[in-house]
Amino acid sequence: MNNRQKQEEILRISGVNARKCMKCGKCSATCPAYDEMEYHPHEFVYMVETGDIDRLMASQSLYKCLSCFACVDRCPRGVQPFKLIEAVRLMNIRKQGNNHMTANDIPSILDDDMPQQAIVSAFRKYTK
């Protein structure tokens, strides 16, 4: 897939219209993972809009999003940056051998109190 096709795919599976963004930065200001991200939610929107996809796909920022939906609810333009981050992450992990986490990683992370919910959620976000 070339960059253009990747961009189309991301926009298609996310259903996001990146051009609605007015670049106010509110999504990034409210994002609880802001400090850990190389590219922040408003930059995701801009980079998808301009077709700068490969850098996004290579970034660890994809795995820092907490799925808290704060950027979805607090964006004044209804852009839903979260859905773009999800789509780019899926583009990555849907490729064979590209899982971000595997079952072998789990035993060392596990502790006696960890709820099942944590493990199934991480698998859903990081693994295909």
Added chain:
Amino acid sequence: MKVRYFPGCTLKNKAQDLDLFARKSALALGIEMEEIPMWQCCGGVFVSANDEVATKLSSIRALSDAEEHHSPLVTVCSACHNVIKQTNHQFNTDSAFRQKAVNYLASDTVYQGGAEIYHYLEMLRDLVGFDEIKKKVVKPLTGRKIAVYYGCLLLRPNSVMKMDDPENPQIFESLIRALGAESVYYPMRNECCGGYIALESKELAEKKSRSVYESAKSAGADTIVTACPLCRYNLLKNNSPLPVVYFTELLAEALGAKEDSNE
């Protein structure tokens, strides 16, 4: 009144108290929670991509069961509630997804999109009523200062969840007041604990959790109350100085249903 109940994987394992006290309290309120037979794990988080189908089928099975029984579908875990409700929304607004899901399931009864989904808190507010609950309180939680913790999943995305005003919710506070306790306001009540990031970055989970319990503590709370096993885990794992308990436990305590013989 009978409701169909989707407990989810965690309430059968690490969060058994959340489940047990939900059932006991419901009985005390005259509600029979019928567990959906052969329910399957919701997956913990909703995958928003519109071409993602297989991971959403377990939710549709539960929705279909409730529709078939003409009963409300009740969830207790915040995550199950979020996933099932968002899946239902997609089923009803995205015809391509709906068609694929129906084809995949190939079951005799086709889900029509009509299930009514209630989080347990909504069941208390909308099907029982907080005034009714207040009348049934036998051991009011007088003097307790409770910080309710919504986290993310009960309230957002608000266009789908529609539980309450996402920036100024009252449902949880109203319950606490009905039980006779004081509800303490603190700014972080609807911010993220870190969620599943505990598996990816313990540091980030710690930072997020600390900001929540410090906010609750400085507001003068003596207890944090949640509906989410992962919120509870993150806060306690990261050394919350306040106890973190499930809302169903407080409810059962106030209703005098906590010490009843075990089922």
